[in-house]
Amino acid sequence: MANGERIFIAIKPDGFQRSLVGEIIKRFEQKGFRLIAMKLIQASEDLLKEHYIHLKDRPFFDGLVKYMQSGAVVAMVWEGLNVVKTGRVMLGETNPPDSKPGTIRGDFCIQVGRNIIHGNDSVESAEKEIGLWFQPEEMVYYKSCSQSWIYDE
Secondary structure, three states: OOOOOEEEEOOHHHHOOOOOHHHHHHHOOOHOOEEEEEEEEEEOOHHHHHHHHOOOOOOOHHHHHHHHHOOOOOEEEEOOOOOHHHHHHHHOOOOHHHHEOEEEHHOOOOHHHOOEEOOOOOOHHHHHHHHHHHHHHOOEEEOOOOOOHHHHO
């Protein structure tokens, strides 16, 4: 592949409870990205506090951690050319009313506190978060049979 850029995507408890997991996976697959790791997890308080450490001084931090602990999270790693930039466009804006129709948040969300999905805004944050949520041996590397139909190699 042209590059092995990866993004960490987490379907939050509201996305899981609303049965949107399949739709979200479908969108990333149809775009041409490769799923290389996925697990259903009840995230610990310690994991979530580390994940959201950059928000620790914000007034909503404790509520966010509590919310993310309230149900199942689907943690995934996707790989592909420009997956971070493209993935962020696919997700839409953090605040759903600012998201365009056709994006995940634009199609399925109303309020920022229930925006169903998390995705990285940089390659650096992706690598950090992938390391928090997954061990290296949990990644599955393979060549997709459709790779030559997606990439001009």
